[in-house]
Amino acid sequence: MEEEIKSEFNNCSFSIEEDDQILPTLLTYCINYKLSPSDLASSWEAYYLSSQLTGSVVKNGHLDGFLLHLQNEAKEKLNKEETNVYSSNDIDILIHNGSGGPEEAIQNSPSSRNQRLSFDVSTPQTNGKSQSGKDPGASANRLTPFGQRTTKFSAHFVFNNACNGANELTSQEINNSDEDDIVRRVRPGQKCSLIVISSQPRSGCRFMYDRTENQFNFLENRIRKSTGMFTRTGLYGELADATVASEEEIFAVGLITCDAEGHLNDKSVLLQCSAEHSCGQRVRLDLHNLTKFSLFPGQVVGIQGRNPSGHYFVASKVFNSLPIPNDIAHPPAKKQARPIEDAPSTSSPSRVLSAIIASGPFTTSDNLLFEPLQELLAYARRREPQLLILMGPFVDSEHPNIKKGTVDRSFRDIFLIEIISRLQDFTQYMGSNTHVILLPSIRDAHHDFVFPQASFDLNLLEDSRYQVDYITSLANPSSFSANEIIFGCCTVDVLKQLSGEEISRNPPNELSDRIGILATHLLKQQSFYPLYPPAIGVPLDFSLAPEALKIPSFPDVLLLPSDLAPFIKVLSIGNENEGAIKTMCVNPGRLAKGIGGGTFLELHYNRQIEKTNASIIRI
Structure with a gap:
């Protein structure tokens, strides 16, 4: 069995250090956690990526951390199996809500809880009542694991710390809520320009009607275009x-x-x-x-x-790097670009931008209160970014309550009440100084399950109460420009899927950044999703893919939300001596992880990457 373990690790491009203790230890892990050699190798690859280890050699010093990773996996599996058993969180809620009598049990039922989802438990209200006129006492007394945090925000990772003057986090600034709202709202701010470069397909398009001919043409055209690029160089x-x-x-x-x-x-x-x-x-x-x-x-x-x-x-x-045409490496200012309707005219310096970027889920797995989203919007009110980018899933189809069907409202109603109404309040508070961008995900239960994915059609909202001023919805994937800074976004977890399919070989003494290599594949292939065949669970429609998946302009910032560990990396394409093209690749992480908070990104782009500051904030 030790030979099988060694063989499986080699198949995953990992080698085991020459040590008499490593293979027996790995064999013990297989026996104790009832894993096959292939399962053990897969777990090691997940641990390798999440810990951002360097090199492809399994060393004795890695085994303690790997054991902790296996223990956490076993605990998560056990928790999923015990769905009908009261947890410590349930007991705490019952204790703090009173004696647990029949009336209180009814008040704490899922149906009663869902009727109060629209109440913001973290926002203080005047006169002891919420805007809806309900007494906030009942919701304020509810204790959730997310609400029991002692530290609300902390800098998890800071990129380019030498330029953090505009982004430095201080406890005084984070916790200061005494400033008059009126003074804050009339404070002059700098608006940002916003131009869509590529956002396909359009809302209402037909999908899942592709044929074998579409699949053949998609692959054949990719090969032909790449052949032409290599041929034209003459090298x-x-x-x-x-x-x-x-x-x-x-x-x-x-x-x-x-x-x-x-x-x-x-x-x-x-x-x-x-x-x-x-x-x-x-x-x-x-x-x-x-x-x-x-x-x-x-x-x-x-x-x-x-x-x-x-x-x-x-x-x-x-x-493996396609020659990059000049129109992609250095796109004209007006190339295939269309301004956002009713977008404010720019008054900010060129290529200077402040943004907050987050990826769903936006609520914890134990409720649908959307507390992490509330905290994010409260943080954005204090920091006053020019751009707020929110990437799905918004109504996560993987949420336990959604999967079990224990909600008493439609998925669309949850999206309108919990997401759009909160964003409406946010934009009304911020005015025209902050623009909100929404990108869907194939995990959104209320949206079309297809990739590429059309944007949310916010113009079809039947209820006049939901205004969408300064809120723009783009397709998945899409490219846009803000203050002449080009962003590329894709909410499918392409990094994790590539990590499971890629094979690589490196010289023995050369250290490799595997996460950076995976992200660079998208730029080298000039595609948001170069993997074929697509991973299981990705509903790729080849009739929509040719134009939608193409990266039309080399992005300054590439947003790739993933379940892997959050990161900020600078990717370089080309020869450094001849002026390599650089882009910043970011995985902001998930805003909610399990019953606790996750991470998001705060970005201050300052003309070029060397002067840019970015921080991954843990919530």
Whole structure:
């Protein structure tokens, strides 16, 4: 079994250090936690990514942290199985709400609780009553694990700390709520310009009508466009057919695929060439001569090598970065751009922007009170950003109450009351100084389950009480420009999905940043979702994908919310000596994690990345 463990780790591109204690310890983990060698390797990969370890060697010093990771996984699995057992949180609520008599039991029922979802438990009201006229005493006395936090906000990670003058967090500023609201609201602020570069498909479009022809055309066009990009540079020689036997070294372009179902490994890599050059045939790749590569299914690569027998293409070089056209690297100011309707004219300096960015879920898993969202909006009121970017899921289909069907309102009503009404109050308070951007997720229970995904149609709100001034909804994925700073956003967890499919090899003494490499794949492939076939659970519609998934302009900030550990990284494409193109890639994390708070991002962009300050704030 130790050999099986070692083999599974090797299949996941990890090697085990030469130590007599490591393999027996890993075997003990398998036995104690009833894991197969493949499950253990998968758990190690999840721990490796979440802890942001460097190198691909499993060392003895990693085992203690890995054991803690396995223990946490076992606890989460046990908690999911015990759904019908009272937790300590339930007991605390019953104790603090009184003696637990029949009347109080009715008041604490799910139905009664959902009727009070629209009440903001963290916002003080005048005259002892809420805006709705209800007595806030009952809701104020409810104790939730989220409300029992001692520290509301703390800087979890700070990028470019030397430039943190505008973003420094102080306890006095965070906790200062004594300033007069009127004084705060009349304070002059700088508006930001907002231009949509790409936001497809449109609301109301037909989806899930794609055919096999659409899938073929999507892949074929990707290969053809990439072939043209490589050919126009004139740096790689004449293009040849990789499937034809040849003793001479040739250059070919194709799509990386797997020879069977399951995960890709270095023995199962195939190269699918275009129908124009090789009738769409595939050839097996031999990678043993390569000291460094990073490949995943669906990746378009240029490859140099020989095919002496006609059955194996022996690769000597792999070019996994597509040549970036000038119109993508340096897009014109008005290229395919349309201004947001009723957007305020800009009065702020060019390429200077303050923004707060958060990704759902926006409520904890034990209730639908949306307390993390309330805290985020309260924080945004104090910090007064020019842009507030909220990425779904907003009504999370993975929430326990949604999955069990224990809510007594429609998903759309929850979205309107808990999200839109709160954002309406926020924009009315902030005025035109802050613009809110919403992006949906395929996990949104009240929206179309398709990817690419149309924006929320806020113009179809039947109730006149919901005004959407200074609130803009964009598609998933989308690109937009704010104060000439280009943002690219995709709410599908493409990083986590790529991490499970990618295979890589690095020189023994070279340290690699795997998270950075995964994010760079999107820029090199010029696609928000380059993985093919798509991961399980991603409803990719190939009839909508060609234009919607393309990255039309090289972004200054790339937003990729993920279940992986939050991070801020600077990605570089090209040669540093020739002026490499740089972009800031950000995973703000999830605003709510389980029954507690998560993280969000505060960004102060200042003309260039070197002068930009960003902080991941734990709530």
